[in-house]
Amino acid sequence: MTAEDAVSYVSGRTRMFGIIGDPIEQVRSPEMVTAEMKQRGQDALLVPLHVLPADFDDVLPRLMKLANLGGLVFTIPYKVRAATLAASYGAALGPQARIVGAINALGRGADGKWRADIFDGLGCVEAFRRKGHAFKGKRVMLLGAGGAGAAIGVAIAYEGPAAIRLFDVDAGRAAALVAKIRSVDAGIAAEAGAPTVDGVDYLINATPVGMLTDVRLPLPVESLPARLVVLDAIVKPERTPLLALAERCGCPTIGGREMMRGQIATMVDFFGYKRAGA
Amino acid sequence: MTAEDAVSYVSGRTRMFGIIGDPIEQVRSPEMVTAEMKQRGQDALLVPLHVLPADFDDVLPRLMKLANLGGLVFTIPYKVRAATLAASYGAALGPQARIVGAINALGRGADGKWRADIFDGLGCVEAFRRKGHAFKGKRVMLLGAGGAGAAIGVAIAYEGPAAIRLFDVDAGRAAALVAKIRSVDAGIAAEAGAPTVDGVDYLINATPVGMLTDVRLPLPVESLPARLVVLDAIVKPERTPLLALAERCGCPTIGGREMMRGQIATMVDFFGYKRAGA
Numbered sequence: 001m002t003a004e005d006a007v008s009y010v011s012g013r014t015r016m017f018g019i020i021g022d023p024i025e026q027v028r029s030p031e032m033v034t035a036e037m038k039q040r041g042q043d044a045l046l047v048p049l050h051v052l053p054a055d056f057d058d059v060l061p062r063l064m065k066l067a068n069l070g071g072l073v074f075t076i077p078y079k080v081r082a083a084t085l086a087a088s089y090g091a092a093l094g095p096q097a098r099i100v101g102a103i104n105a106l107g108r109g110a111d112g113k114w115r116a117d118i119f120d121g122l123g124c125v126e127a128f129r130r131k132g133h134a135f136k137g138k139r140v141m142l143l144g145a146g147g148a149g150a151a152i153g154v155a156i157a158y159e160g161p162a163a164i165r166l167f168d169v170d171a172g173r174a175a176a177l178v179a180k181i182r183s184v185d186a187g188i189a190a191e192a193g194a195p196t197v198d199g200v201d202y203l204i205n206a207t208p209v210g211m212l213t214d215v216r217l218p219l220p221v222e223s224l225p226a227r228l229v230v231l232d233a234i235v236k237p238e239r240t241p242l243l244a245l246a247e248r249c250g251c252p253t254i255g256g257r258e259m260m261r262g263q264i265a266t267m268v269d270f271f272g273y274k275r276a277g278a
Numbered sequence: 279m280t281a282e283d284a285v286s287y288v289s290g291r292t293r294m295f296g297i298i299g300d301p302i303e304q305v306r307s308p309e310m311v312t313a314e315m316k317q318r319g320q321d322a323l324l325v326p327l328h329v330l331p332a333d334f335d336d337v338l339p340r341l342m343k344l345a346n347l348g349g350l351v352f353t354i355p356y357k358v359r360a361a362t363l364a365a366s367y368g369a370a371l372g373p374q375a376r377i378v379g380a381i382n383a384l385g386r387g388a389d390g391k392w393r394a395d396i397f398d399g400l401g402c403v404e405a406f407r408r409k410g411h412a413f414k415g416k417r418v419m420l421l422g423a424g425g426a427g428a429a430i431g432v433a434i435a436y437e438g439p440a441a442i443r444l445f446d447v448d449a450g451r452a453a454a455l456v457a458k459i460r461s462v463d464a465g466i467a468a469e470a471g472a473p474t475v476d477g478v479d480y481l482i483n484a485t486p487v488g489m490l491t492d493v494r495l496p497l498p499v500e501s502l503p504a505r506l507v508v509l510d511a512i513v514k515p516e517r518t519p520l521l522a523l524a525e526r527c528g529c530p531t532i533g534g535r536e537m538m539r540g541q542i543a544t545m546v547d548f549f550g551y552k553r554a555g556a
Contacts, residue, residue: 007287007308007309007310007312007313007316008309009285009287010308010309010312010323010324010325010326011306011308011309011326012297012302012303012304012305012306012307012308012326013303013326014308014325014326016325016326016327019290022345024290024345024346025290025291026290027290028289028290029290030285030288030289030290030292031285031286031288031289032285034285034288035285038285045288045325046288047288047292047294047323047325048288048289048290048291048292048294048346049294049344049346050344050345050346050347051343051344051345052343052345055340055343058340058343059340059343059344062333062336062337062340062341063340065329065330065333065336065337066327066328066329066337067300067302067328067329067330068302068326068327068328069328
Protein backbone atom coordinates (compact mmCIF):
# COMPACT_ATOMS: atom_id res chain seq x y z
CA MET A 1 0.00 0.00 0.00
CA THR A 2 1.44 3.38 -0.99
CA ALA A 3 1.06 6.48 1.16
CA GLU A 4 -1.61 8.01 -1.06
CA ASP A 5 -3.78 4.90 -0.85
CA ALA A 6 -3.71 5.34 2.93
CA VAL A 7 -5.57 8.65 2.56
CA SER A 8 -9.09 7.32 2.18
CA TYR A 9 -11.05 10.29 3.43
CA VAL A 10 -10.67 12.69 0.53
CA SER A 11 -10.72 12.30 -3.25
CA GLY A 12 -11.99 14.19 -6.27
CA ARG A 13 -15.44 12.73 -5.62
CA THR A 14 -15.73 13.90 -1.99
CA ARG A 15 -18.60 16.34 -1.44
CA MET A 16 -17.35 19.45 0.31
CA PHE A 17 -18.77 21.35 3.28
CA GLY A 18 -17.18 24.23 5.17
CA ILE A 19 -17.45 26.19 8.40
CA ILE A 20 -16.91 29.93 8.18
CA GLY A 21 -15.82 31.92 11.23
CA ASP A 22 -13.26 34.34 12.63
CA PRO A 23 -11.27 33.05 14.44
CA ILE A 24 -11.49 29.48 13.14
CA GLU A 25 -8.90 27.37 15.05
CA GLN A 26 -11.23 26.55 17.96
CA VAL A 27 -14.21 25.20 15.95
CA ARG A 28 -15.23 21.58 16.45
CA SER A 29 -17.50 21.18 13.41
CA PRO A 30 -14.78 19.87 11.07
CA GLU A 31 -14.29 16.67 13.09
CA MET A 32 -17.81 16.40 14.52
CA VAL A 33 -19.86 17.06 11.36
CA THR A 34 -17.45 15.00 9.25
CA ALA A 35 -17.74 12.08 11.72
CA GLU A 36 -21.55 12.31 11.59
CA MET A 37 -21.56 12.32 7.76
CA LYS A 38 -19.11 9.38 7.60
CA GLN A 39 -21.25 7.48 10.11
CA ARG A 40 -24.13 7.91 7.68
CA GLY A 41 -22.00 6.35 4.94
CA GLN A 42 -21.31 9.58 3.03
CA ASP A 43 -18.13 10.54 1.15
CA ALA A 44 -18.23 14.08 2.52
CA LEU A 45 -15.90 16.34 4.44
CA LEU A 46 -16.37 19.59 6.38
CA VAL A 47 -13.32 21.87 6.45
CA PRO A 48 -12.47 25.14 8.23
CA LEU A 49 -12.68 28.30 6.11
CA HIS A 50 -11.22 31.34 7.83
CA VAL A 51 -12.93 34.43 6.41
CA LEU A 52 -12.02 37.85 7.80
CA PRO A 53 -14.88 40.29 8.55
CA ALA A 54 -13.80 42.70 5.79
CA ASP A 55 -14.00 39.88 3.22
CA PHE A 56 -17.19 38.12 4.28
CA ASP A 57 -19.69 39.85 1.95
CA ASP A 58 -17.31 39.35 -0.98
CA VAL A 59 -16.29 35.75 -0.31
CA LEU A 60 -19.53 34.03 0.77
CA PRO A 61 -21.41 34.46 -2.55
CA ARG A 62 -18.40 33.06 -4.44
CA LEU A 63 -18.09 30.03 -2.19
CA MET A 64 -21.77 29.39 -3.00
CA LYS A 65 -20.68 29.01 -6.65
CA LEU A 66 -18.44 26.00 -5.95
CA ALA A 67 -20.22 23.19 -7.79
CA ASN A 68 -19.17 20.43 -5.35
CA LEU A 69 -20.05 22.39 -2.22
CA GLY A 70 -22.93 20.78 -0.35
CA GLY A 71 -23.23 23.31 2.44
CA LEU A 72 -21.73 25.81 4.85
CA VAL A 73 -21.88 26.24 8.60
CA PHE A 74 -21.54 29.68 10.19
CA THR A 75 -20.13 30.52 13.57
CA ILE A 76 -19.03 33.66 15.43
CA PRO A 77 -19.28 36.43 14.24
CA TYR A 78 -21.28 35.58 11.11
CA LYS A 79 -24.65 34.05 12.05
CA VAL A 80 -26.63 37.28 11.60
CA ARG A 81 -24.70 38.62 8.58
CA ALA A 82 -24.93 35.24 6.84
CA ALA A 83 -28.73 35.26 7.16
CA THR A 84 -29.09 38.59 5.35
CA LEU A 85 -26.43 37.85 2.74
CA ALA A 86 -27.53 34.30 1.91
CA ALA A 87 -31.13 35.50 1.57
CA SER A 88 -30.02 38.26 -0.82
CA TYR A 89 -28.37 35.56 -2.98
CA GLY A 90 -31.58 33.59 -3.17
CA ALA A 91 -31.33 31.22 -0.19
CA ALA A 92 -34.70 30.36 1.35
CA LEU A 93 -34.64 30.94 5.13
CA GLY A 94 -36.43 28.43 7.35
CA PRO A 95 -39.07 29.63 9.82
CA GLN A 96 -36.77 29.56 12.86
CA ALA A 97 -34.03 31.45 11.00
CA ARG A 98 -36.55 34.12 9.97
CA ILE A 99 -37.77 34.60 13.56
CA VAL A 100 -34.31 34.51 15.14
CA GLY A 101 -32.79 36.61 12.34
CA ALA A 102 -29.71 34.40 12.10
CA ILE A 103 -28.55 31.18 10.40
CA ASN A 104 -25.84 28.69 11.16
CA ALA A 105 -26.32 26.34 8.22
CA LEU A 106 -26.73 26.90 4.49
CA GLY A 107 -27.38 23.80 2.40
CA ARG A 108 -27.95 22.98 -1.25
CA GLY A 109 -31.19 21.10 -1.70
CA ALA A 110 -31.69 18.18 -4.09
CA ASP A 111 -33.07 20.78 -6.54
CA GLY A 112 -29.75 22.69 -6.39
CA LYS A 113 -31.35 25.64 -4.54
CA TRP A 114 -29.87 27.02 -1.35
CA ARG A 115 -31.79 26.87 1.93
CA ALA A 116 -30.70 28.14 5.34
CA ASP A 117 -31.74 27.65 8.94
CA ILE A 118 -30.47 27.90 12.51
CA PHE A 119 -29.80 24.73 14.47
CA ASP A 120 -28.58 25.95 17.88
CA GLY A 121 -32.10 25.65 19.27
CA LEU A 122 -32.97 22.47 17.42
CA GLY A 123 -29.83 20.91 18.90
CA CYS A 124 -31.13 21.70 22.38
CA VAL A 125 -34.51 20.12 21.62
CA GLU A 126 -32.76 17.08 20.07
CA ALA A 127 -30.47 16.68 23.12
CA PHE A 128 -33.53 16.64 25.46
CA ARG A 129 -35.28 14.17 23.13
CA ARG A 130 -32.26 11.82 23.14
CA LYS A 131 -32.52 11.67 26.95
CA GLY A 132 -36.23 10.92 26.73
CA HIS A 133 -37.50 14.41 27.63
CA ALA A 134 -40.19 16.07 25.46
CA PHE A 135 -41.14 19.77 25.78
CA LYS A 136 -44.88 19.29 25.18
CA GLY A 137 -46.78 20.79 28.15
CA LYS A 138 -43.59 21.47 30.14
CA ARG A 139 -42.58 24.63 32.05
CA VAL A 140 -39.17 25.97 31.02
CA MET A 141 -36.82 28.47 32.65
CA LEU A 142 -34.42 29.84 30.05
CA LEU A 143 -31.40 31.87 31.16
CA GLY A 144 -30.00 34.12 28.43
CA ALA A 145 -31.73 35.71 25.44
CA GLY A 146 -28.68 36.38 23.28
CA GLY A 147 -27.89 34.55 20.03
CA ALA A 148 -27.96 31.03 21.48
CA GLY A 149 -30.80 31.83 23.92
CA ALA A 150 -33.00 33.27 21.17
CA ALA A 151 -32.47 30.21 18.95
CA ILE A 152 -33.24 27.89 21.88
CA GLY A 153 -36.34 29.87 22.93
CA VAL A 154 -37.78 29.83 19.41
CA ALA A 155 -36.99 26.13 18.83
CA ILE A 156 -38.66 25.18 22.13
CA ALA A 157 -41.70 27.33 21.26
CA TYR A 158 -42.32 25.04 18.25
CA GLU A 159 -42.50 22.04 20.65
CA GLY A 160 -45.63 23.22 22.48
CA PRO A 161 -44.44 23.82 26.06
CA ALA A 162 -46.92 25.15 28.65
CA ALA A 163 -44.69 28.03 29.73
CA ILE A 164 -41.32 29.66 29.02
CA ARG A 165 -39.89 32.09 31.54
CA LEU A 166 -36.91 34.11 30.39
CA PHE A 167 -34.16 35.92 32.18
CA ASP A 168 -31.55 38.14 30.62
CA VAL A 169 -29.45 40.90 32.19
CA ASP A 170 -30.66 43.01 29.25
CA ALA A 171 -34.41 43.39 29.89
CA GLY A 172 -35.05 44.67 26.37
CA ARG A 173 -33.47 41.59 24.86
CA ALA A 174 -35.59 39.35 27.09
CA ALA A 175 -38.77 41.21 26.09
CA ALA A 176 -37.89 40.86 22.39
CA LEU A 177 -37.51 37.10 22.78
CA VAL A 178 -40.82 36.86 24.64
CA ALA A 179 -42.44 38.52 21.63
CA LYS A 180 -40.74 36.05 19.24
CA ILE A 181 -41.91 33.09 21.30
CA ARG A 182 -45.48 34.44 21.29
CA SER A 183 -45.27 34.91 17.51
CA VAL A 184 -44.58 31.18 17.19
CA ASP A 185 -47.34 30.08 19.55
CA ALA A 186 -49.58 32.55 21.37
CA GLY A 187 -50.78 29.74 23.64
CA ILE A 188 -47.45 29.55 25.49
CA ALA A 189 -47.29 31.41 28.82
CA ALA A 190 -44.18 33.39 27.89
CA GLU A 191 -42.80 35.98 30.28
CA ALA A 192 -39.58 37.73 31.23
CA GLY A 193 -38.54 37.77 34.87
CA ALA A 194 -36.04 36.85 37.55
CA PRO A 195 -34.53 33.36 37.43
CA THR A 196 -36.42 30.74 39.40
CA VAL A 197 -36.81 26.99 39.60
CA ASP A 198 -40.19 27.06 41.35
CA GLY A 199 -42.71 25.11 39.28
CA VAL A 200 -40.13 24.64 36.54
CA ASP A 201 -39.56 21.30 34.74
CA TYR A 202 -36.56 22.17 32.58
CA LEU A 203 -33.77 24.68 33.38
CA ILE A 204 -31.60 25.82 30.48
CA ASN A 205 -28.49 27.97 30.72
CA ALA A 206 -27.74 29.89 27.53
CA THR A 207 -25.65 32.59 29.23
CA PRO A 208 -21.83 32.51 29.30
CA VAL A 209 -21.85 32.35 33.13
CA GLY A 210 -19.83 29.29 34.18
CA MET A 211 -17.65 29.23 31.06
CA LEU A 212 -13.95 28.26 31.25
CA THR A 213 -12.65 29.34 34.68
CA ASP A 214 -15.84 31.18 35.74
CA VAL A 215 -17.01 29.44 38.94
CA ARG A 216 -20.32 31.31 39.20
CA LEU A 217 -23.81 29.86 38.84
CA PRO A 218 -26.09 31.56 36.29
CA LEU A 219 -28.86 31.87 38.90
CA PRO A 220 -28.87 32.49 42.67
CA VAL A 221 -29.72 29.08 44.16
CA GLU A 222 -28.06 26.76 46.66
CA SER A 223 -29.84 23.61 45.56
CA LEU A 224 -32.11 22.36 42.80
CA PRO A 225 -35.17 20.10 43.00
CA ALA A 226 -34.22 16.57 41.90
CA ARG A 227 -37.08 16.43 39.34
CA LEU A 228 -35.57 19.37 37.40
CA VAL A 229 -33.86 18.50 34.09
CA VAL A 230 -30.86 20.82 33.63
CA LEU A 231 -29.13 21.67 30.36
CA ASP A 232 -26.07 23.90 30.16
CA ALA A 233 -25.21 25.07 26.64
CA ILE A 234 -21.59 25.77 27.63
CA VAL A 235 -19.13 23.39 25.95
CA LYS A 236 -16.00 24.21 27.97
CA PRO A 237 -15.80 23.04 30.70
CA GLU A 238 -17.92 19.96 30.10
CA ARG A 239 -18.96 19.96 33.79
CA THR A 240 -19.96 23.57 34.53
CA PRO A 241 -20.70 24.84 38.07
CA LEU A 242 -24.44 24.56 37.24
CA LEU A 243 -24.15 20.96 36.04
CA ALA A 244 -22.01 20.06 39.07
CA LEU A 245 -24.70 21.44 41.39
CA ALA A 246 -27.45 19.65 39.42
CA GLU A 247 -25.55 16.35 39.73
CA ARG A 248 -25.14 16.83 43.48
CA CYS A 249 -28.90 17.43 43.74
CA GLY A 250 -29.75 14.30 41.75
CA CYS A 251 -31.09 16.14 38.69
CA PRO A 252 -30.87 14.64 35.20
CA THR A 253 -28.29 16.75 33.29
CA ILE A 254 -27.48 17.48 29.66
CA GLY A 255 -24.11 19.04 28.71
CA GLY A 256 -23.10 21.47 26.00
CA ARG A 257 -21.36 18.75 24.05
CA GLU A 258 -24.57 16.67 23.98
CA MET A 259 -26.40 19.74 22.69
CA MET A 260 -23.70 20.13 20.03
CA ARG A 261 -24.18 16.50 19.00
CA GLY A 262 -27.93 17.08 18.78
CA GLN A 263 -27.29 20.17 16.69
CA ILE A 264 -24.92 18.35 14.37
CA ALA A 265 -27.36 15.48 13.86
CA THR A 266 -30.18 17.86 12.87
CA MET A 267 -27.79 19.88 10.71
CA VAL A 268 -26.65 16.80 8.80
CA ASP A 269 -30.33 15.85 8.33
CA PHE A 270 -30.74 19.32 6.83
CA PHE A 271 -27.77 18.74 4.51
CA GLY A 272 -29.83 15.88 3.06
CA TYR A 273 -28.03 12.88 4.54
CA LYS A 274 -30.41 10.38 6.15
CA ARG A 275 -29.58 8.89 9.53
CA ALA A 276 -28.28 5.32 9.56
CA GLY A 277 -31.29 3.03 9.73
CA ALA A 278 -33.68 5.92 9.04
CA MET B 279 -13.56 6.86 21.79
CA THR B 280 -16.48 8.74 20.26
CA ALA B 281 -17.03 8.95 16.51
CA GLU B 282 -15.77 12.53 16.27
CA ASP B 283 -12.51 11.64 17.99
CA ALA B 284 -11.98 9.06 15.26
CA VAL B 285 -11.79 11.85 12.69
CA SER B 286 -8.19 12.88 13.21
CA TYR B 287 -7.45 14.37 9.81
CA VAL B 288 -9.38 17.62 10.00
CA SER B 289 -9.93 20.22 12.70
CA GLY B 290 -10.21 23.98 12.99
CA ARG B 291 -6.41 24.17 12.96
CA THR B 292 -5.91 22.24 9.70
CA ARG B 293 -4.28 24.31 6.96
CA MET B 294 -6.33 24.15 3.78
CA PHE B 295 -5.28 23.56 0.18
CA GLY B 296 -7.51 23.01 -2.84
CA ILE B 297 -7.43 21.77 -6.41
CA ILE B 298 -9.52 23.70 -8.93
CA GLY B 299 -10.71 22.04 -12.12
CA ASP B 300 -13.70 21.22 -14.30
CA PRO B 301 -14.56 18.36 -14.12
CA ILE B 302 -13.13 17.52 -10.69
CA GLU B 303 -14.17 13.93 -9.84
CA GLN B 304 -11.16 12.31 -11.58
CA VAL B 305 -8.37 14.32 -9.89
CA ARG B 306 -5.86 12.46 -7.72
CA SER B 307 -4.27 15.44 -5.96
CA PRO B 308 -6.60 15.35 -2.92
CA GLU B 309 -5.31 11.96 -1.76
CA MET B 310 -1.78 12.23 -3.20
CA VAL B 311 -0.87 15.76 -2.07
CA THR B 312 -2.57 15.22 1.29
CA ALA B 313 -0.60 11.98 1.80
CA GLU B 314 2.66 13.79 0.95
CA MET B 315 1.89 16.62 3.41
CA LYS B 316 0.92 14.16 6.18
CA GLN B 317 4.11 12.20 5.54
CA ARG B 318 6.00 15.43 6.20
CA GLY B 319 4.21 15.75 9.54
CA GLN B 320 1.86 18.57 8.52
CA ASP B 321 -1.73 19.14 9.67
CA ALA B 322 -2.85 20.03 6.15
CA LEU B 323 -5.49 18.84 3.71
CA LEU B 324 -6.03 19.32 -0.02
CA VAL B 325 -9.67 19.21 -1.14
CA PRO B 326 -11.43 19.26 -4.51
CA LEU B 327 -12.99 22.59 -5.52
CA HIS B 328 -15.20 22.33 -8.58
CA VAL B 329 -15.29 25.71 -10.30
CA LEU B 330 -17.24 26.13 -13.53
CA PRO B 331 -15.59 28.06 -16.40
CA ALA B 332 -18.10 30.92 -16.17
CA ASP B 333 -17.25 31.42 -12.48
CA PHE B 334 -13.48 31.02 -12.51
CA ASP B 335 -12.46 34.71 -12.78
CA ASP B 336 -14.93 35.61 -10.07
CA VAL B 337 -14.20 32.79 -7.64
CA LEU B 338 -10.39 32.44 -7.70
CA PRO B 339 -9.57 35.91 -6.27
CA ARG B 340 -12.05 35.31 -3.42
CA LEU B 341 -10.59 31.92 -2.55
CA MET B 342 -7.23 33.70 -2.30
CA LYS B 343 -8.78 35.74 0.54
CA LEU B 344 -9.36 32.69 2.77
CA ALA B 345 -6.99 33.31 5.66
CA ASN B 346 -6.28 29.61 6.35
CA LEU B 347 -5.68 28.70 2.69
CA GLY B 348 -2.07 27.67 2.09
CA GLY B 349 -2.30 27.06 -1.62
CA LEU B 350 -4.19 26.00 -4.71
CA VAL B 351 -3.48 23.51 -7.48
CA PHE B 352 -4.92 24.02 -10.96
CA THR B 353 -5.84 21.37 -13.46
CA ILE B 354 -7.74 21.20 -16.75
CA PRO B 355 -8.93 23.65 -18.10
CA TYR B 356 -7.43 26.34 -15.87
CA LYS B 357 -3.61 26.24 -16.02
CA VAL B 358 -3.30 29.11 -18.52
CA ARG B 359 -6.19 31.24 -17.16
CA ALA B 360 -4.90 30.83 -13.60
CA ALA B 361 -1.48 32.20 -14.58
CA THR B 362 -2.92 35.45 -15.95
CA LEU B 363 -5.48 35.88 -13.19
CA ALA B 364 -3.19 35.06 -10.25
CA ALA B 365 -0.57 37.46 -11.65
CA SER B 366 -3.19 40.22 -11.94
CA TYR B 367 -3.95 39.71 -8.22
CA GLY B 368 -0.31 40.14 -7.28
CA ALA B 369 1.04 36.58 -7.42
CA ALA B 370 4.70 36.39 -8.46
CA LEU B 371 5.16 33.88 -11.30
CA GLY B 372 8.23 31.65 -11.24
CA PRO B 373 10.57 31.58 -14.25
CA GLN B 374 9.17 28.34 -15.69
CA ALA B 375 5.59 29.57 -15.34
CA ARG B 376 6.48 32.78 -17.17
CA ILE B 377 8.08 30.89 -20.07
CA VAL B 378 5.37 28.24 -20.32
CA GLY B 379 2.59 30.78 -19.75
CA ALA B 380 0.74 28.51 -17.34
CA ILE B 381 0.72 27.57 -13.64
CA ASN B 382 -0.49 24.57 -11.73
CA ALA B 383 0.31 25.71 -8.21
CA LEU B 384 -0.29 28.91 -6.30
CA GLY B 385 1.15 29.09 -2.80
CA ARG B 386 1.27 31.60 0.03
CA GLY B 387 4.84 32.28 1.06
CA ALA B 388 6.02 32.71 4.65
CA ASP B 389 5.66 36.47 4.03
CA GLY B 390 1.96 35.99 3.18
CA LYS B 391 2.51 36.86 -0.49
CA TRP B 392 1.26 34.61 -3.28
CA ARG B 393 3.69 32.90 -5.66
CA ALA B 394 2.89 30.60 -8.57
CA ASP B 395 4.72 28.13 -10.74
CA ILE B 396 4.23 25.08 -12.96
CA PHE B 397 5.34 21.67 -11.76
CA ASP B 398 4.44 19.28 -14.61
CA GLY B 399 7.96 19.55 -16.01
CA LEU B 400 9.70 19.60 -12.64
CA GLY B 401 7.85 16.38 -11.80
CA CYS B 402 9.37 14.77 -14.88
CA VAL B 403 12.88 15.90 -13.92
CA GLU B 404 12.30 14.71 -10.33
CA ALA B 405 11.05 11.29 -11.52
CA PHE B 406 14.23 10.80 -13.61
CA ARG B 407 16.36 11.96 -10.65
CA ARG B 408 14.68 9.45 -8.31
CA LYS B 409 15.70 6.67 -10.69
CA GLY B 410 19.28 8.00 -10.76
CA HIS B 411 19.11 9.69 -14.17
CA ALA B 412 20.35 13.29 -14.55
CA PHE B 413 19.72 15.40 -17.68
CA LYS B 414 23.11 17.16 -17.72
CA GLY B 415 24.73 16.56 -21.12
CA LYS B 416 22.03 14.12 -22.24
CA ARG B 417 20.20 13.94 -25.59
CA VAL B 418 16.43 13.99 -25.22
CA MET B 419 13.63 13.13 -27.64
CA LEU B 420 10.40 14.76 -26.49
CA LEU B 421 7.12 13.75 -28.11
CA GLY B 422 4.38 16.37 -27.73
CA ALA B 423 4.65 20.14 -27.33
CA GLY B 424 1.22 20.82 -25.81
CA GLY B 425 0.64 21.94 -22.21
CA ALA B 426 2.47 19.05 -20.56
CA GLY B 427 5.13 18.83 -23.27
CA ALA B 428 5.94 22.55 -23.04
CA ALA B 429 6.31 22.36 -19.25
CA ILE B 430 8.54 19.30 -19.57
CA GLY B 431 10.67 20.84 -22.32
CA VAL B 432 11.26 24.03 -20.34
CA ALA B 433 12.00 22.17 -17.08
CA ILE B 434 14.53 19.93 -18.83
CA ALA B 435 16.14 22.97 -20.49
CA TYR B 436 17.04 24.23 -16.98
CA GLU B 437 18.95 20.96 -16.35
CA GLY B 438 21.59 21.55 -19.03
CA PRO B 439 20.98 18.73 -21.53
CA ALA B 440 23.15 18.54 -24.68
CA ALA B 441 20.18 18.33 -27.04
CA ILE B 442 16.38 18.32 -27.10
CA ARG B 443 14.59 17.11 -30.23
CA LEU B 444 10.88 17.79 -30.37
CA PHE B 445 8.06 16.27 -32.29
CA ASP B 446 4.50 17.51 -32.41
CA VAL B 447 1.81 16.93 -35.03
CA ASP B 448 1.39 20.72 -34.95
CA ALA B 449 4.70 22.00 -36.40
CA GLY B 450 4.02 25.57 -35.22
CA ARG B 451 3.60 24.39 -31.65
CA ALA B 452 6.88 22.44 -31.86
CA ALA B 453 8.70 25.50 -33.24
CA ALA B 454 7.33 27.68 -30.44
CA LEU B 455 8.64 25.26 -27.82
CA VAL B 456 12.05 25.13 -29.51
CA ALA B 457 12.19 28.92 -29.13
CA LYS B 458 11.23 28.68 -25.43
CA ILE B 459 13.93 26.09 -24.80
CA ARG B 460 16.52 28.29 -26.52
CA SER B 461 15.38 31.25 -24.40
CA VAL B 462 16.27 29.23 -21.29
CA ASP B 463 19.64 28.04 -22.58
CA ALA B 464 20.96 28.96 -26.03
CA GLY B 465 23.64 26.28 -25.65
CA ILE B 466 21.14 23.42 -26.02
CA ALA B 467 20.90 21.89 -29.50
CA ALA B 468 17.12 22.31 -29.72
CA GLU B 469 15.29 21.33 -32.88
CA ALA B 470 11.92 20.21 -34.14
CA GLY B 471 11.71 17.11 -36.28
CA ALA B 472 10.40 13.60 -36.83
CA PRO B 473 10.51 11.21 -33.85
CA THR B 474 13.67 9.14 -33.58
CA VAL B 475 15.63 7.18 -31.01
CA ASP B 476 18.96 7.35 -32.88
CA GLY B 477 21.57 8.91 -30.63
CA VAL B 478 18.93 9.60 -27.99
CA ASP B 479 19.47 8.94 -24.26
CA TYR B 480 16.02 9.74 -22.90
CA LEU B 481 12.67 9.30 -24.70
CA ILE B 482 9.68 11.15 -23.23
CA ASN B 483 6.09 10.81 -24.34
CA ALA B 484 3.96 13.86 -23.55
CA THR B 485 1.33 13.16 -26.21
CA PRO B 486 -2.01 11.46 -25.43
CA VAL B 487 -1.14 8.56 -27.78
CA GLY B 488 -1.45 5.33 -25.78
CA MET B 489 -3.97 6.68 -23.29
CA LEU B 490 -6.80 4.51 -21.95
CA THR B 491 -7.73 1.99 -24.68
CA ASP B 492 -5.46 3.51 -27.36
CA VAL B 493 -3.06 0.70 -28.37
CA ARG B 494 -0.84 2.89 -30.61
CA LEU B 495 2.77 3.84 -30.01
CA PRO B 496 3.58 7.58 -30.08
CA LEU B 497 6.43 6.96 -32.56
CA PRO B 498 6.92 4.50 -35.45
CA VAL B 499 9.40 1.98 -34.06
CA GLU B 500 9.41 -1.81 -33.61
CA SER B 501 12.07 -1.92 -30.94
CA LEU B 502 14.06 0.43 -28.71
CA PRO B 503 17.76 0.35 -27.77
CA ALA B 504 18.16 -1.08 -24.27
CA ARG B 505 20.23 1.91 -23.10
CA LEU B 506 17.28 4.28 -23.73
CA VAL B 507 15.47 5.55 -20.61
CA VAL B 508 11.75 5.87 -21.41
CA LEU B 509 9.20 8.02 -19.58
CA ASP B 510 5.53 8.05 -20.48
CA ALA B 511 3.57 10.92 -18.91
CA ILE B 512 0.27 9.04 -19.33
CA VAL B 513 -1.25 8.00 -15.99
CA LYS B 514 -3.95 5.64 -17.28
CA PRO B 515 -3.09 2.91 -18.13
CA GLU B 516 -0.05 2.62 -15.88
CA ARG B 517 1.61 0.33 -18.47
CA THR B 518 1.14 2.11 -21.81
CA PRO B 519 1.98 0.47 -25.17
CA LEU B 520 5.24 2.49 -25.20
CA LEU B 521 6.24 1.36 -21.71
CA ALA B 522 5.33 -2.25 -22.55
CA LEU B 523 7.61 -2.12 -25.61
CA ALA B 524 10.39 -0.47 -23.59
CA GLU B 525 10.16 -3.21 -20.95
CA ARG B 526 10.35 -5.92 -23.63
CA CYS B 527 13.48 -4.22 -25.02
CA GLY B 528 15.12 -4.04 -21.59
CA CYS B 529 14.94 -0.24 -21.26
CA PRO B 530 14.66 1.45 -17.86
CA THR B 531 11.12 2.90 -17.66
CA ILE B 532 9.35 5.63 -15.70
CA GLY B 533 5.55 5.75 -15.57
CA GLY B 534 3.09 8.62 -15.40
CA ARG B 535 2.29 7.90 -11.78
CA GLU B 536 5.99 8.18 -10.86
CA MET B 537 6.07 11.52 -12.67
CA MET B 538 2.99 12.57 -10.69
CA ARG B 539 4.72 11.62 -7.45
CA GLY B 540 7.75 13.66 -8.50
CA GLN B 541 5.47 16.58 -9.30
CA ILE B 542 3.68 16.33 -5.99
CA ALA B 543 6.93 16.21 -4.03
CA THR B 544 8.25 19.36 -5.74
CA MET B 545 4.85 21.05 -5.34
CA VAL B 546 4.73 20.35 -1.61
CA ASP B 547 8.30 21.72 -1.36
CA PHE B 548 6.91 24.85 -3.04
CA PHE B 549 4.05 25.01 -0.50
CA GLY B 550 6.77 25.42 2.11
CA TYR B 551 6.74 21.99 3.75
CA LYS B 552 10.21 20.48 4.06
CA ARG B 553 10.79 16.84 3.15
CA ALA B 554 11.12 14.38 6.02
CA GLY B 555 14.78 14.28 6.99
CA ALA B 556 15.56 17.32 4.82
